[in-house]
Amino acid sequence: MKNFKMLVLLISILGVLAACAGSGDLSSAASDGTYVPGTYSAASDGIGTVTVNVTVDSERITDITLDLSGETESLGQAARDSLVDQIMTAQSAEIDGVSGASATTDAVKVALVKALEQAKRVKTSKKIDVADGTYTAAAPGFSWTGEVTCDVTFKDNVITDIAVTEEHETYTGEWFYTVLDKYIPRILETQSLSVDSVTGATFSSNAVKACVADAIEMAGGVSSDWYTDIEKSSAVKEIKGYDVIVVGLGGSGILSYCSAAAEGASVFGIEAAGKLGGNSACTYGPMVLNSVYLKDLYNGGKDYINEDDVYNTWIEYVDGDARPEVIKKAVYESGSALDFFVDKFDFAFEGVGGMLGSFVKREWNKFWCVYTADNNNTSWNVLGPNKTYQFDRAMGIAKGLNDKNDFMVELTADELITDADGNVIGVSCSYYDGTTYNIYGESVIIATGGFLGSDDMMEEYLGSTVNTLGVTVNDGAGIRMAQAVGGAVMNMDVLPMIHISQVKHMIKNDDLTADQKAVLTALALTTDQLSVTTEGKIWGGEDLSGTEDEGLNVEICFAPGYQYYVLYTEDDIEAIASAGLRESFAKATSMFMGQGGTFEVGVPVADIYDILSVGEEYGNVIKADSISELAYAIGCDEKVLEKSLGGKDTVYYAVITAGYSYGTVGGLDINENMNVLRADGTVIKNLFAVGQDSEGVTNASGKAYTPWGGQAQSWTFVSGKIAGEQAARVAANTK
Ligand SMILES: Cc1cc2nc3c(=O)[nH]c(=O)nc-3n(C[C@H](O)[C@H](O)[C@H](O)COP(=O)(O)OP(=O)(O)OC[C@H]3O[C@@H](n4cnc5c(N)ncnc54)[C@H](O)[C@@H]3O)c2cc1C
Numbered sequence: 001m002k003n004f005k006m007l008v009l010l011i012s013i014l015g016v017l018a019a020c021a022g023s024g025d026l027s028s029a030a031s032d033g034t035y036v037p038g039t040y041s042a043a044s045d046g047i048g049t050v051t052v053n054v055t056v057d058s059e060r061i062t063d064i065t066l067d068l069s070g071e072t073e074s075l076g077q078a079a080r081d082s083l084v085d086q087i088m089t090a091q092s093a094e095i096d097g098v099s100g101a102s103a104t105t106d107a108v109k110v111a112l113v114k115a116l117e118q119a120k121r122v123k124t125s126k127k128i129d130v131a132d133g134t135y136t137a138a139a140p141g142f143s144w145t146g147e148v149t150c151d152v153t154f155k156d157n158v159i160t161d162i163a164v165t166e167e168h169e170t171y172t173g174e175w176f177y178t179v180l181d182k183y184i185p186r187i188l189e190t191q192s193l194s195v196d197s198v199t200g201a202t203f204s205s206n207a208v209k210a211c212v213a214d215a216i217e218m219a220g221g222v223s224s225d226w227y228t229d230i231e232k233s234s235a236v237k238e239i240k241g242y243d244v245i246v247v248g249l250g251g252s253g254i255l256s257y258c259s260a261a262a263e264g265a266s267v268f269g270i271e272a273a274g275k276l277g278g279n280s281a282c283t284y285g286p287m288v289l290n291s292v293y294l295k296d297l298y299n300g301g302k303d304y305i306n307e308d309d310v311y312n313t314w315i316e317y318v319d320g321d322a323r324p325e326v327i328k329k330a331v332y333e334s335g336s337a338l339d340f341f342v343d344k345f346d347f348a349f350e351g352v353g354g355m356l357g358s359f360v361k362r363e364w365n366k367f368w369c370v371y372t373a374d375n376n377n378t379s380w381n382v383l384g385p386n387k388t389y390q391f392d393r394a395m396g397i398a399k400g401l402n403d404k405n406d407f408m409v410e411l412t413a414d415e416l417i418t419d420a421d422g423n424v425i426g427v428s429c430s431y432y433d434g435t436t437y438n439i440y441g442e443s444v445i446i447a448t449g450g451f452l453g454s455d456d457m458m459e460e461y462l463g464s465t466v467n468t469l470g471v472t473v474n475d476g477a478g479i480r481m482a483q484a485v486g487g488a489v490m491n492m493d494v495l496p497m498i499h500i501s502q503v504k505h506m507i508k509n510d511d512l513t514a515d516q517k518a519v520l521t522a523l524a525l526t527t528d529q530l531s532v533t534t535e536g537k538i539w540g541g542e543d544l545s546g547t548e549d550e551g552l553n554v555e556i557c558f559a560p561g562y563q564y565y566v567l568y569t570e571d572d573i574e575a576i577a578s579a580g581l582r583e584s585f586a587k588a589t590s591m592f593m594g595q596g597g598t599f600e601v602g603v604p605v606a607d608i609y610d611i612l613s614v615g616e617e618y619g620n621v622i623k624a625d626s627i628s629e630l631a632y633a634i635g636c637d638e639k640v641l642e643k644s645l646g647g648k649d650t651v652y653y654a655v656i657t658a659g660y661s662y663g664t665v666g667g668l669d670i671n672e673n674m675n676v677l678r679a680d681g682t683v684i685k686n687l688f689a690v691g692q693d694s695e696g697v698t699n700a701s702g703k704a705y706t707p708w709g710g711q712a713q714s715w716t717f718v719s720g721k722i723a724g725e726q727a728a729r730v731a732a733n734t735k
Pocket of ligand 1: 200247250251252253270277278282283284285286287383448449469470473474475497661663690692693710711712713714
């Protein structure tokens with residue numbers, strides 16, 4: 001598939017180059033002043049979809065940015081600065097590129113030529129004609145079990161239809177529906193590939209964009225012609241008179257909204273993504289202690305857990321490095337909070353499997369519950385029950401409680417609005433169409449789900465970015481907004497939530513078969529092979545035996561950079577080729593992130609070298625001919641590595657195992673009313689923080705997120721209920 005795509009692209013490039021030749025070669029393109037000043041974007045396939053945004057004046061390239069987020073971090077992404085420098089020097093795509101990152105280099109060159117081609121064109125509405133017909137194209141999206149396939153139909157140079165004929169995106173959740181409901185209609189309406197991806201569904205949006213671009217090339221057109229500008233609104237709209245404003249309508253935001261509405265407050269909700277629910281829509285469910293609803297459902301009306309035992313265990317775990325008065329709420333109000341939302345907002349937790357026991361404390365055998373799935377409890381994705389319908393339903397009920405209640409999706413909060421005395425009086429936001437919305441209210445609740453999506457904050461507070469499974473819309477905006485008005489943070493270095501490991505870069509296309517992918521995954525996940533960290537030290541997993549984390553797959557969150565290397569010598573590989581994988585590999589499968597393939601223990605893996613070489617291409621495998629070469633590739637101290645390898649200087653294959661994080665835990669410092677605190681402990685009276693934006697106060701610095709199962713989701717219910725009530729009361733008292 002990939003080779004065919006490259007072929008199509010090469011043909012179109014030749015076409016473009018010919019066009020350029022018509023107007024002189026690439027290197028001289030700049031000098032004839034044919035650029036129409038502006039910024040132009042074009043995409044091309046590298047390992048993932050590479051997008052080039054080039055800014056030109058009438059003569060020169062003045063700026064260039066490369067979106068290499070789909071490329072191999074240690075290869076393609078690492079080549080960014082050098083590629084930018086080379087292009088700015090050459091002022092064209094005629095560059096040497098970066099060795100070891102050839103796929104990315106080629107894609108950047110292709111996309112740059114297309115973007116410069118756009119810039120050379122006087123902006124005419126005239127695009128190169130496309131032949132009528134329907135063309136089928138496929139491209140990798142978010143899912144790791146297969147690509148998105150689209151049938152794109154053209155009639156009289158108009159895209160008349162984009163039909164998704166195959167997709168694996170809903171295998172992991174309900175985000176893809178925003179692409180079907182919003183992204184595709186916007187391409188058809190604007191006839192432009194410059195439509196922004198739908199927030200929360202970037203990978204899936206880019207997959208559809210890549211399909212349409214390929215279809216244009218197949219129909220004889222030039223996809224770069226279709227990156228026509230879409231006028232952005234510069235309007236500024238004011239929305240006034242709300243009691244409570246909720247920033248972020250994931251779990252904790254929606255529950256805060258409902259709780260405030262139930263208090264009779266007028267509430268306005270702000271959600272950046274194209275749908276409601278955030279990461280909370282991906283969960284199984286919350287820890288809940290002795291809810292009346294669950295006691296009746298699963299325990300004959302009787303208590304099913306000793307809350308004091310949970311409280312004392314929690315206090316012991318955080319060892320004085322948290323706010324006990326808030327942990328008290330998290331423990332003793334988890335049941336009543338859930339009952340409140342079940343009674344008043346129709347939440348339901350009769351998910352398959354009933355109540356689940358704690359991950360580690362076996363005696364807590366009824367500890368967390370599972371949302372009832374959509375379609376009469378039948379609609380599941382690999383991560384859990386499809387439950388966006390429950391969040392939509394609750395918001396519908398809450399809206400009905402006050403005529404003024406309202407919310408907007410695709411509205412991103414940027415900053416808090418303050419009055420002359422620095423008091424918080426509202427939130428300034430950007431709508432997907434460019435409009436600025438300033439929303440004014442008496443109280444503000446911050447519920448933006450932590451900072452997993454911010455590389456800078458991950459580096460600053462946790463020393464490294466991490467592969468993500470959770471939505472990266474949650475980029476710390478809420479925490480930063482509150483810090484800007486004096487809010488303090490607490491325990492920002494609680495280790496990120498990681499329950500899943502897999503190879504560093506998921507191979508989403510068919511460069512490997514599903515069975516070959518299963519072998520590569522097993523090579524990464526086996527615990528029966530010498531492994532080293534990014535520091536070259538032996539990694540045997542953090543020995544958690546006898547600790548409260550025992551048995552929970554959180555070890556990798558203790559690994560520097562949340563990854564490690566599983567090492568194979570030439571002999572190991574030969575053994576696998578001739579005798580197959582050992583019994584210990586049978587268990588080396590990935591919960592949630594399997595790719596559907598299998599392998600048989602003890603059966604020779606004849607194509608193991610092919611698997612390793614594709615793994616190398618995607619940055620999942622490093623082949624090194626010596627310890628020093630391996631140390632260089634890993635970026636660790638050779639002496640440390642040599643010691644870990646017992647000085648055995650030979651050829652090594654290092655398979656990179658990475659943790660995939662759900663989200664961060666550290667956040668704003670709050671009191672038991674969910675009020676945001678300043679560094680001096682004083683309260684910002686009308687500012688509140690919930691969910692992942694404030695869960696640091698119930699955890700401990702530098703430790704794993706509380707490991708018993710379901711605390712984060714439970715915290716959305718407890719913090720949401722309290723913040724909604726308190727924010728409504730502050731508003732009522734302010735009037
Ligand atoms: C795959 C997966 C499975 C999980 N399973 C469980 C589980 O079973 N149990 C459990 O306890 N925890 C689980 N978690 C952890 C889960 O993240 C938390 O439990 C909980 O959902 C966090 O809720 P929240 O409200 O803080 O964040 P979210 O639910 O993510 O809500 C944050 C919202 O803020 C929005 N937002 C972000 N920035 C802005 C902005 N600038 N402007 C406007 N809106 C913004 C986001 O789009 C999002 O809708 C899981 C997480 C993942 C990813």
